[in-house]
Amino acid sequence: MVERGDTVRVSGDAGTHDGRPSVRRVAVLGAGLIGTSIALALASRGVGVLLSDPDAAALRLACELGAGSPLAEGDGRPVDVAIIAAPPAVVPTVLRDAQDRGLAHVYTDAASVKASVVFAAERLGCDMATFVPGHPMGGREKRGPGAARADLFLGRSWALCPTAKADAGTVERVAEVARLCGADPLVVDADAHDRAVALVSHAPHVASSAVAARLLGADDEALTLAGQGVRDVTRVAGGDPSLWMEILAHNAAPVAEVLRAMAEDLARAADALAARDPEDTGGADPVRDLLVRGREGHGRIPGKHGAATLPEYTIIPVVIPDEPGTLGRLFAAAADAGVNIEDVRIEHTPGLPLGVAQLSVLPSGVEVLSRALAADGWSVHPGA
Numbered sequence: 001m002v003e004r005g006d007t008v009r010v011s012g013d014a015g016t017h018d019g020r021p022s023v024r025r026v027a028v029l030g031a032g033l034i035g036t037s038i039a040l041a042l043a044s045r046g047v048g049v050l051l052s053d054p055d056a057a058a059l060r061l062a063c064e065l066g067a068g069s070p071l072a073e074g075d076g077r078p079v080d081v082a083i084i085a086a087p088p089a090v091v092p093t094v095l096r097d098a099q100d101r102g103l104a105h106v107y108t109d110a111a112s113v114k115a116s117v118v119f120a121a122e123r124l125g126c127d128m129a130t131f132v133p134g135h136p137m138g139g140r141e142k143r144g145p146g147a148a149r150a151d152l153f154l155g156r157s158w159a160l161c162p163t164a165k166a167d168a169g170t171v172e173r174v175a176e177v178a179r180l181c182g183a184d185p186l187v188v189d190a191d192a193h194d195r196a197v198a199l200v201s202h203a204p205h206v207a208s209s210a211v212a213a214r215l216l217g218a219d220d221e222a223l224t225l226a227g228q229g230v231r232d233v234t235r236v237a238g239g240d241p242s243l244w245m246e247i248l249a250h251n252a253a254p255v256a257e258v259l260r261a262m263a264e265d266l267a268r269a270a271d272a273l274a275a276r277d278p279e280d281t282g283g284a285d286p287v288r289d290l291l292v293r294g295r296e297g298h299g300r301i302p303g304k305h306g307a308a309t310l311p312e313y314t315i316i317p318v319v320i321p322d323e324p325g326t327l328g329r330l331f332a333a334a335a336d337a338g339v340n341i342e343d344v345r346i347e348h349t350p351g352l353p354l355g356v357a358q359l360s361v362l363p364s365g366v367e368v369l370s371r372a373l374a375a376d377g378w379s380v381h382p383g384a
């Protein structure tokens, strides 16, 4: 039995409840990045998935990817769990509408903010006995079903924020959805959740945007010098501004508090650097203090839970000419070698006729692929 508390890990085996699977059919409302990723993960575990989205193209693509079949084609029987994976502002109305239709026995959502969703759901008269607000802590800076991945939540925490009105058994049911997706369910109070994600997700997103926004005024030469560090720090800034504006507006006060503290650190560092004597190498320094505290803070980020279950890809860099048809030939060569390319990223050097394709493959395929590509005339750099 799950108790509500500040943060409580939910025990249990993946996909079972009292030894029997209790989540066999789900509906996912919102077939974007998160909804389709949840659907793909559940479908891969044998769960029947019905999907809906007001965007017909998103729904079609999600279904084509194997995430499920359209809800409209379902038989009308209530599913075990309905998962609302739509933007935060619409979650309460989607919930109310789904409950009015008797769509499911239990309802959850995936919105990045929780207290405002709970507040609006209660005000709308939603049945809080069957609603367990949730938040999977896996994501990407991309949106839409095309960016979905069945392994998006592997080893991630998945927050569950039931109110005191939640029926016994509902939290277990939603925790099972999280476990079926490979995640680690954690029961946490909605306000505590919002303060936590302000610190570990929402304020970092704004900080990433602040770093990336400085690049707008940079000349091309400066950008040519961009290395992996700035790419890492600004990755999440590539997220959808409309979705993030909604997330930040729904968690405004906790995010503002973290941003103010960051701004103070940065202002102190800037003042100290501006006043710095280049000869002075010792003594107390606000900049050093920030760097030391930063390293300590970084060290506090826990490793991914269950990292052993994550597929580890090896990246094989291949130098490619920047001309039409190159990628097609490269992929065909990989297919001839019988090795699946799990992911690909292209690095271009502006002004150069060459780029680097970073091919992600399972370790078992590295040697076969490297040898086959080299034999086919490609410039391959495994281990680089």
Ligand SMILES: NC(=O)C1=CN([C@@H]2O[C@H](COP(=O)(O)OP(=O)(O)OC[C@H]3O[C@@H](n4cnc5c(N)ncnc54)[C@H](O)[C@@H]3O)[C@@H](O)[C@H]2O)C=CC1
Pocket: 029, 030, 031, 032, 033, 034, 035, 052, 053, 054, 055, 058, 085, 086, 087, 088, 090, 094, 110, 111, 112, 113, 135, 136, 137, 138, 139, 140, 141, 142, 143, 144, 145, 243, 247
């Ligand atoms: N992007 C991320 O990395 C993460 C996002 N989330 C949360 O997941 C939710 C979905 O975000 P994403 O999948 O990233 O966005 P997305 O933009 O990829 O997908 C959202 C989907 O919801 C659909 N939608 C809009 N109104 C709807 C309605 N009334 N009923 C059903 N569907 C509707 C849209 O057409 C769209 O296909 C948001 O609440 C977000 O806060 C949670 C964890 C990570």
Ligand SMILES: O=C(O)C(=O)Cc1ccc(O)cc1
Pocket: 111, 112, 136, 137, 138, 139, 140, 141, 201, 236
């Ligand atoms: O891109 C990443 O690494 C993320 O961590 C994304 C993310 C975005 C929003 C969330 O509510 C949860 C996770």
